[in-house]
Amino acid sequence: GAVVSQHPSWVICKSGTSVKIECRSLDFQATTMFWYRQFPKQSLMLMATSNEGSKATYEQGVEKDKFLINHASLTLSTLTVTSAHPEDSSFYICSATQRGVSDTQYFGPGTRLTVL
Amino acid sequence: GQQVMQIPQYQHVQEGEDFTTYCNSSTTLSNIQWYKQRPGGHPVFLIQLVKSGEVKKQKRLTFQFGEAKKNSSLHITATQTTDVGTYFCGGGSQGNLIFGKGTKLSVKP
Numbered sequence: 001g002a003v004v005s006q007h008p009s010w011v012i013c014k015s016g017t018s019v020k021i022e023c024r025s026l027d028f029q030a031t032t033m034f035w036y037r038q039f040p041k042q043s044l045m046l047m048a049t050s051n052e053g054s055k056a057t058y059e060q061g062v063e064k065d066k067f068l069i070n071h072a073s074l075t076l077s078t079l080t081v082t083s084a085h086p087e088d089s090s091f092y093i094c095s096a097t098q099r100g101v102s103d104t105q106y107f108g109p110g111t112r113l114t115v116l
Numbered sequence: 117g118q119q120v121m122q123i124p125q126y127q128h129v130q131e132g133e134d135f136t137t138y139c140n141s142s143t144t145l146s147n148i149q150w151y152k153q154r155p156g157g158h159p160v161f162l163i164q165l166v167k168s169g170e171v172k173k174q175k176r177l178t179f180q181f182g183e184a185k186k187n188s189s190l191h192i193t194a195t196q197t198t199d200v201g202t203y204f205c206g207g208g209s210q211g212n213l214i215f216g217k218g219t220k221l222s223v224k225p
Contacts (some may be wrong), residue, residue: 034212034213041220042217043204043215043216043217043218044159044204044215046212046213046214046215049212093158093159095159103146103147103149103164103208103213104149104161104164105149105161105206105213106161107151107158107159107160107161108158109157109158110158
Protein backbone atom coordinates (compact mmCIF):
# COMPACT_ATOMS: atom_id res chain seq x y z
CA GLY A 1 0.00 0.00 0.00
CA ALA A 2 0.83 3.74 -0.03
CA VAL A 3 2.21 3.91 -3.53
CA VAL A 4 3.01 7.22 -5.14
CA SER A 5 3.78 7.49 -8.82
CA GLN A 6 5.40 10.30 -10.75
CA HIS A 7 5.34 11.01 -14.42
CA PRO A 8 7.48 11.46 -16.39
CA SER A 9 10.46 9.78 -14.78
CA TRP A 10 12.79 11.90 -16.86
CA VAL A 11 12.42 14.76 -19.30
CA ILE A 12 14.76 16.76 -21.49
CA CYS A 13 13.53 20.07 -22.78
CA LYS A 14 14.75 23.22 -24.45
CA SER A 15 15.30 26.39 -22.55
CA GLY A 16 12.18 28.53 -22.44
CA THR A 17 9.67 25.68 -22.59
CA SER A 18 7.37 24.59 -19.79
CA VAL A 19 7.35 21.15 -18.26
CA LYS A 20 4.58 19.53 -16.25
CA ILE A 21 5.26 16.81 -13.71
CA GLU A 22 2.47 14.70 -12.28
CA CYS A 23 2.36 13.12 -8.86
CA ARG A 24 -0.32 10.55 -8.07
CA SER A 25 -1.21 8.61 -4.97
CA LEU A 26 -2.36 5.27 -6.32
CA ASP A 27 -4.02 3.58 -3.39
CA PHE A 28 -4.81 6.28 -0.87
CA GLN A 29 -6.18 9.76 -0.72
CA ALA A 30 -3.45 12.30 -0.29
CA THR A 31 -4.76 15.29 1.56
CA THR A 32 -1.34 16.85 1.42
CA MET A 33 1.40 16.59 -1.17
CA PHE A 34 4.90 17.98 -0.98
CA TRP A 35 7.28 18.89 -3.75
CA TYR A 36 11.00 18.61 -3.20
CA ARG A 37 14.03 19.38 -5.26
CA GLN A 38 17.21 17.44 -4.86
CA PHE A 39 20.57 18.51 -6.24
CA PRO A 40 23.24 15.87 -6.83
CA LYS A 41 24.59 14.44 -3.60
CA GLN A 42 22.50 16.83 -1.55
CA SER A 43 19.49 16.61 0.68
CA LEU A 44 15.86 17.16 -0.17
CA MET A 45 14.85 20.79 -0.35
CA LEU A 46 11.18 21.41 0.25
CA MET A 47 9.74 23.65 -2.42
CA ALA A 48 6.08 23.77 -1.53
CA THR A 49 3.26 22.10 0.31
CA SER A 50 -0.09 21.65 -1.34
CA ASN A 51 -3.38 20.72 0.22
CA GLU A 52 -6.18 19.42 -1.96
CA GLY A 53 -8.40 22.19 -3.18
CA SER A 54 -6.33 25.07 -1.90
CA LYS A 55 -3.35 27.11 -3.01
CA ALA A 56 0.09 25.73 -2.42
CA THR A 57 2.29 27.14 0.31
CA TYR A 58 5.72 27.92 -1.06
CA GLU A 59 8.95 27.90 0.89
CA GLN A 60 10.98 31.06 1.10
CA GLY A 61 13.02 31.62 -2.03
CA VAL A 62 10.84 29.48 -4.30
CA GLU A 63 9.20 31.46 -7.09
CA LYS A 64 5.47 30.84 -7.23
CA ASP A 65 5.16 31.98 -10.82
CA LYS A 66 8.02 29.76 -11.90
CA PHE A 67 6.90 26.59 -10.18
CA LEU A 68 3.16 26.29 -10.55
CA ILE A 69 1.56 23.72 -8.31
CA ASN A 70 -1.95 22.43 -8.64
CA HIS A 71 -3.56 19.89 -6.29
CA ALA A 72 -6.91 19.47 -7.95
CA SER A 73 -7.89 16.14 -6.47
CA LEU A 74 -7.04 13.89 -3.56
CA THR A 75 -4.89 11.73 -5.78
CA LEU A 76 -3.18 14.15 -8.12
CA SER A 77 -0.84 17.09 -7.80
CA THR A 78 1.08 18.69 -10.65
CA LEU A 79 4.19 20.81 -10.73
CA THR A 80 4.75 22.92 -13.82
CA VAL A 81 8.17 24.43 -14.35
CA THR A 82 7.47 27.45 -16.53
CA SER A 83 9.98 28.90 -18.96
CA ALA A 84 12.57 26.41 -17.85
CA HIS A 85 16.25 27.33 -17.83
CA PRO A 86 19.35 25.17 -17.41
CA GLU A 87 19.59 26.12 -13.73
CA ASP A 88 16.20 24.44 -13.23
CA SER A 89 17.75 21.10 -14.14
CA SER A 90 17.36 18.91 -11.10
CA PHE A 91 15.68 15.89 -9.58
CA TYR A 92 12.14 16.72 -8.51
CA ILE A 93 10.44 14.43 -6.02
CA CYS A 94 6.92 14.54 -4.70
CA SER A 95 5.60 12.95 -1.56
CA ALA A 96 2.11 12.41 -0.27
CA THR A 97 0.61 12.06 3.13
CA GLN A 98 -2.77 11.68 4.75
CA ARG A 99 -3.16 14.37 7.36
CA GLY A 100 -4.98 13.19 10.39
CA VAL A 101 -4.06 9.59 9.64
CA SER A 102 -0.29 9.62 9.61
CA ASP A 103 2.55 12.06 9.12
CA THR A 104 4.46 9.50 7.10
CA GLN A 105 5.44 10.84 3.72
CA TYR A 106 5.42 8.41 0.84
CA PHE A 107 7.71 9.47 -1.93
CA GLY A 108 7.29 9.16 -5.65
CA PRO A 109 10.18 7.84 -7.75
CA GLY A 110 11.20 11.32 -8.83
CA THR A 111 11.54 13.13 -12.14
CA ARG A 112 14.90 14.00 -13.60
CA LEU A 113 14.61 17.30 -15.49
CA THR A 114 17.34 18.39 -17.86
CA VAL A 115 17.01 21.75 -19.52
CA LEU A 116 19.27 22.32 -22.51
CA GLY B 117 14.37 28.89 11.29
CA GLN B 118 14.34 25.27 12.27
CA GLN B 119 17.42 23.30 11.30
CA VAL B 120 18.16 19.63 11.30
CA MET B 121 21.80 18.62 11.37
CA GLN B 122 22.94 15.14 10.50
CA ILE B 123 26.36 13.60 11.03
CA PRO B 124 28.49 12.17 9.70
CA GLN B 125 28.09 13.20 6.08
CA TYR B 126 29.88 10.09 4.86
CA GLN B 127 30.73 6.77 6.44
CA HIS B 128 32.79 4.00 4.91
CA VAL B 129 32.69 0.69 6.73
CA GLN B 130 33.86 -2.82 6.22
CA GLU B 131 31.06 -5.34 5.85
CA GLY B 132 30.18 -6.62 9.29
CA GLU B 133 31.06 -3.42 11.10
CA ASP B 134 28.45 -1.33 12.84
CA PHE B 135 27.24 2.06 11.63
CA THR B 136 25.52 4.96 13.36
CA THR B 137 24.14 8.24 12.05
CA TYR B 138 23.00 11.06 14.28
CA CYS B 139 20.35 13.69 13.78
CA ASN B 140 20.00 16.88 15.82
CA SER B 141 17.29 19.50 15.61
CA SER B 142 17.50 23.11 16.71
CA THR B 143 13.94 22.87 18.00
CA THR B 144 11.76 20.28 19.70
CA LEU B 145 10.19 17.93 17.22
CA SER B 146 6.76 16.38 17.17
CA ASN B 147 8.20 13.29 15.53
CA ILE B 148 11.18 12.12 13.56
CA GLN B 149 11.20 9.99 10.47
CA TRP B 150 13.99 8.07 8.85
CA TYR B 151 14.35 7.39 5.16
CA LYS B 152 16.78 5.43 3.04
CA GLN B 153 17.69 6.46 -0.47
CA ARG B 154 19.56 4.00 -2.63
CA PRO B 155 21.86 5.42 -5.31
CA GLY B 156 19.68 6.63 -8.15
CA GLY B 157 16.50 5.95 -6.20
CA HIS B 158 14.02 7.89 -4.17
CA PRO B 159 13.65 8.12 -0.40
CA VAL B 160 11.89 5.17 1.14
CA PHE B 161 10.27 5.46 4.52
CA LEU B 162 11.88 3.36 7.24
CA ILE B 163 10.26 4.38 10.49
CA GLN B 164 8.66 7.14 12.54
CA LEU B 165 9.38 7.88 16.19
CA VAL B 166 6.96 9.96 18.18
CA LYS B 167 7.50 9.41 21.89
CA SER B 168 10.25 10.89 24.00
CA GLY B 169 12.98 8.29 24.57
CA GLU B 170 11.42 5.88 22.11
CA VAL B 171 13.49 3.00 20.76
CA LYS B 172 12.40 0.89 17.84
CA LYS B 173 14.10 -1.99 16.10
CA GLN B 174 13.84 -3.35 12.60
CA LYS B 175 16.04 -6.43 12.30
CA ARG B 176 19.58 -5.00 12.37
CA LEU B 177 18.42 -1.38 12.54
CA THR B 178 17.84 0.38 15.87
CA PHE B 179 16.24 3.81 15.99
CA GLN B 180 16.24 6.10 19.01
CA PHE B 181 14.44 9.34 19.76
CA GLY B 182 15.98 11.50 22.45
CA GLU B 183 14.32 12.36 25.71
CA ALA B 184 14.08 16.02 24.74
CA LYS B 185 12.75 15.09 21.28
CA LYS B 186 15.52 17.07 19.63
CA ASN B 187 17.83 14.30 18.54
CA SER B 188 17.72 10.85 17.09
CA SER B 189 20.01 8.11 15.93
CA LEU B 190 19.97 5.19 13.56
CA HIS B 191 22.29 2.30 14.32
CA ILE B 192 22.94 -0.60 11.98
CA THR B 193 24.51 -3.71 13.45
CA ALA B 194 26.81 -5.81 11.29
CA THR B 195 26.38 -3.88 8.05
CA GLN B 196 25.81 -5.68 4.78
CA THR B 197 26.38 -4.50 1.23
CA THR B 198 22.63 -4.12 0.86
CA ASP B 199 22.73 -1.35 3.47
CA VAL B 200 24.50 0.94 1.02
CA GLY B 201 22.70 4.23 0.45
CA THR B 202 22.02 7.59 2.00
CA TYR B 203 20.07 7.72 5.24
CA PHE B 204 18.04 10.85 5.88
CA CYS B 205 16.30 11.94 9.01
CA GLY B 206 13.30 14.20 8.73
CA GLY B 207 12.26 16.24 11.73
CA GLY B 208 8.52 16.65 11.93
CA SER B 209 7.15 19.99 13.00
CA GLN B 210 3.75 21.50 12.22
CA GLY B 211 3.07 18.83 9.66
CA ASN B 212 6.18 19.40 7.59
CA LEU B 213 9.47 17.56 7.54
CA ILE B 214 12.80 19.31 7.64
CA PHE B 215 15.41 16.92 6.34
CA GLY B 216 18.98 16.57 7.43
CA LYS B 217 21.62 16.45 4.71
CA GLY B 218 21.86 12.70 5.00
CA THR B 219 24.62 10.26 5.76
CA LYS B 220 25.98 8.37 2.82
CA LEU B 221 26.96 4.86 3.79
CA SER B 222 29.30 2.75 1.73
CA VAL B 223 30.09 -0.82 2.67
CA LYS B 224 33.19 -2.61 1.52
CA PRO B 225 32.69 -6.34 1.07
